[in-house]
Amino acid sequence: MIDDASMTALIRRSFPDAQVEIWDRTGTMDHFDVLIRSKLFAGKSPLDRHRMVEKALAEARADGRIHALAIRTELLET
Numbered sequence: 001m002i003d004d005a006s007m008t009a010l011i012r013r014s015f016p017d018a019q020v021e022i023w024d025r026t027g028t029m030d031h032f033d034v035l036i037r038s039k040l041f042a043g044k045s046p047l048d049r050h051r052m053v054e055k056a057l058a059e060a061r062a063d064g065r066i067h068a069l070a071i072r073t074e075l076l077e078t
Contacts, residue, residue, distance in 0.1 A: 001029035002065035007057070014056035015040050019076060030067040037076040049073040 008020045011034075019037040034053070041049045053071050060066045 002060050003029065007032070007034070007060065007066070010060060011036060011053070011056050014052065017076060025068070025070075030065065032066065032068070033070040033072070035072045035074065037074045039076045039078070041073055041075045046073070 004022045004024075007022055008018075011020050012018055015036060015038040017039055021035040023033040025031040025033055036053060040052070044052070050071050050073065053073065054061070054069075057066060057069065061069070
């Protein structure tokens with residue numbers, strides 16, 4: 001299990017400018033939908049963006065804190 005603040009902190013290590021929204025899909029704190037907005041997504045394909053987020057959350061995926069994850073990314077506009 002992982003709480004929203006911990007997941008946001010993991011994401012912001014890789015995306016310091018990120019706006020992060022998290023939804024716990026099941027109430028078990030291990031199945032999530034996330035929306036991440038960041039300027040670092042500029043010029044990246046949707047697949048590359050997804051890989052970037054997966055890399056940022058790899059530690060929590062590997063130790064089982066995150067079991068299921070649906071990722072949505074958007075370019076953060078200034």
